[in-house]
Amino acid sequence: MGDGSERRCCVFMPWRAGVSGGGGTGTAGFFRGGVVLWVFFGVLVLFSGGTAPGGALVSWGSQKTADDELNDVVKIAAGGYHSLALKSDGSVVGWGANWYGKASPPVGDDFAGVAGGRSHSLAVRNDGTLVGWGYDYYGQASPPGGSGFSAAAGGKRHSLALRSDGSIVGWGDNGYGQASAPGGGGFVAIAAGDYYSVALKGDGSIVAWGDDSYGQTSPPGGGGFVAIAAGKNHGLAIRGDGSLVGWGRDSDGQASPPAGGDFVGIAAGDKHSLALKSDGSIVCWGSDRYGQASGPSGSDFVAIAAGADHSLGLKGDGSVVAWGSNEEGQVGVPCGIDFTAAAAGGYHGLALEEDGSVSGWGGDWYGQASPPGEDDFVEISTGAEHSLGLRGDGSIVGWGSNTDGRGYYLGQAEAPGGNDFVSTAAGGYHSLGLKSDGSVAGWGLDNYGQASAPGGVEFSAIAAGGYHSLGLKNDGSVVGWGSNTDVGGSYIGQADAPEGKDFVAIAAGTYHSLGLKSDGSVVGWGSDDYGQISCPPGNDFAAIAAGDEHSLALKRDGSIVGWGSDEYGRASAPAGHNFLGVSAGFYHSLALEEVDCNRNRILDKYEVDSDGDEIIDECDNCPDVASFDRGDRDGDGIGDACDCPCTGDMNGDGWVSPSDASSMVSELLAYKSCYYWKRVERGACSDFNNDLWLSASDVSAVVSELLPYASNYYWVQCPE
DSSP states (O other): OOSOOOEEOOSOOOOOOBEEOOOSSOOEEEEETTEEEEEOSSOOOBOGGGOOOOEEEEEEESEEOOSSOSOSEEEEEEOSSEEEEEETTSOEEEEEEOGGGTTOOOOOSOEEEEEEOSSEEEEEETTSOEEEEEOOTTSTTOOOOSSOEEEEEEOSSEEEEEETTSOEEEEEOOTTSTTOOOSSSOEEEEEEOSSEEEEEETTSOEEEEEOOTTSTTOOOOSSOEEEEEEOSSEEEEEETTSOEEEEEOOTTSTTOOOOOSOEEEEEEOSSEEEEEETTSOEEEEEOOTTSTTOOOOOSOEEEEEEOSSEEEEEETTSOEEEEEOOTTSSSOOOOOSOEEEEEEOSSEEEEEETTSOEEEEEOOTTSTTOOOSOSOEEEEEEOSSEEEEEETTSOEEEEEOOBOSSSOBOOTTOOOSOSOEEEEEEOSSEEEEEETTSOEEEEEOOTTSTTOOOSSOOEEEEEEOSSEEEEEETTSOEEEEEOOBOTTSOBOOTTOOOOOSOEEEEEEOSSEEEEEETTSOEEEEEOOTTSTTOOOOOSOEEEEEEOSSEEEEEETTSOEEEEEOOGGGTTOOOSSOOEEEEEEOSSEEEEEEEOOGGGOSOOSTTSOOTTSSSSOGGGOSSTTSOOOOOOOTTOSSSOGGGOSSOTTOTTSSSSOGGGOSOSSSOOOOGGGTTEEEEEOOTTOTTOTTSSSSOGGGOSOSSSOOOOGGGTTEEEEEOOO
């Protein structure tokens, strides 16, 4: 986001939803409880009745969320615009820019180390072999075979590996000799910059080779060094006394480290640098354009990593904190379980929270991912480079680009006045607003008439594509307006909707359109250059989304089908999820995954689990009492020991049997119905008469009813 804010990296980003609009990039659709919900280009969510289930955000394509929870992490690495984490189970997780698949590590649990290059990634397996993935034009992601490797490093177009015998191997682009490692052994650490390489020898001396345009291969002489790091064009090292030294390009002060002698770790990005102190705190310096040098407070960090313009910190509890540029999601999407809507634009995303506030991530060069700090939004929509928000009072506010990219003012983010709007849609360079009377207002680029909706028509939904728009009428028919041609001027008909009055949802992509029919089938029209309107057969679809050159559909079983261009994997939704919604951007896709209470586990660090039983409070019928008994007779996701009705009550007396004085004899009393025991120590602050009954559930909070079998336990009531 470029706001310098700290962000916890999450795997899933929950949201719920409001209504939505679209944006010249893609659309989104959602389904819940037999009701079709949708959002258009620029992705948004619409749930019936203004309510929605809790969900988790999953992203794939050019921008992706991590494939697993970011906890129990033991090592971190940052590439150009992506991030990597090695977990304690030996698996690797990647997130951020996924161009060429660089943030999609191979499956496995036998990894011992990770490294990120500019557009590729590397990992060392436990058996000493190497694996690479991502951009491989220069062979930088194709490591040599064999075993005996102990570490790897990735540069812009080249890679290095350190063998256990202390020798170094280099591969990939060698235009500056950066992949021609010095012979011999005795090396203990390696680092790779853009077009140069650095190595630390066992005697504490530093060797560097490759491009020396900024003095980056001219490190300080002598010995006594214990650690090294290589940025884009500058290097860093830690001396044995804990002090720092820098060399190479110093345009933003990135090679001028702070004084002091208590540093234990270093990391170098493009124009910024990080250092870890012995007390677990982080110090940053250099360029702070994106907040990459504004590190988090705290003294519980154990490792650091620096990407081009973002930074990572690993905490002692195995969690990861990220800050700096989030242009490709490398810092992460917002965390939490109280999101009600999400929207994917050209290269950015938005999420609407339950309190009416909005968070943004991704490309923010026009401020499109930096929403206003308000808390009265009920809907969001995203275009190619601008965003819209609908307030609770029916007014619209926009942010992001107001030009065509060449500097010509269009005003697509300048929303009209009025407070009678019920929905929005953001297109490529134009915007739409649906009013309570069914009419549509348009603004921004109108060279094809895409912002000039037909009058005298009552619409129930709208969608905005690249240069065309769609409207769903109350009678179930679809009307289109704007461009019907491709970029070359040839007719493709994206605004010429098919006849019929059985449509329940619409979606507008850059040059194509989709419609969902009442029988659950999907039809498409417009450009089919990549097969994006060659819709799959079947009548079990519940929601649709149209991106730049790809299409997505959510099936009633919770799976997602994609078709059209699959560049960067944007049309290949991950399997094994129960999705509630789907949305499509330019080169990435988003989906809403239902929070599964039956998992009995925490989904991310921001979810609350008051009793520590790994059932989040939102899913826990007894959030204040731990229920580690995983028995669940009624299959509701709440263990028998903490369920109401009390399914663990063998004798039906309202006492859960594991805490019952007698599980065979009924001691049922009126006031005991649907209560159960919780162990407590004497003198508990809520036990006013010290009889070990929680006072709020006590027959008398003044008179002791202490019974022998009640010793060390008190009643807690299960919520209905």
